[in-house]
Amino acid sequence: MNWNWNETSIDLPHSFENLKELLNIICRKENKFSQYEFAKWCDNLTMAFDDDETEELNEFDNIAFGIAQDIECQWDLFLVNTYSLEELQNLDLSKVKLPQDWFIEWLKQLNGK
Template identity: 80%
Template sequence: MNWNWNETTIDFPFSSENLKNLLNTVCRKENRFSQFEFIKWCDNLTMAFEEDEAEASNELGEIAFGIARDIECQWDIFLVNTYSLKELQNLDLSKVKLPQDWFKEWLKQLNEE
């Protein structure tokens, strides 16, 4: 298979548990990776879930898939609503930060499963 996924410095297998662990790290502000790296990992997670019906079909997988999809979509919306096209063309995405409360809310949703 020819994978065309986002390259990211986060080298964790794609799973619901790792999404929870990474979200915990971001919420505690202990992440050594940028939010952009996390967003790319979440995007890859959704692609992995689409490829692996087994994980995505269990309840936790469905919740994690929805949260990972929301994270990547909110990132895109945040960029479009925050920066002009000209700014986006020169923006260092590793410096962009979503509101911390968003990550706490996603973690809360994931923990409610």
């Protein structure tokens, strides 16, 4: 099988526990990676699990899978709803930041709160 993996500077295996750890780092504002890198990492995580495998996941993993999908989707939606096509063509994506509240909410969901 040939995956279309995104290159990312985040050198962590694609696991749901690492998703939680990365969200913790972002919520503490200790990330040395851009949110763009994180969105690509989340996209890679979702690609690592196809629809057939998600049915076999436990409840935590299913929630984490949904959150990873949401992060990747919200990143794309934020870009198209915030910037014009011309701006996007010249935008340094590593400088784009989603609202911090979103990351806090995703972490709360992941923690079951």
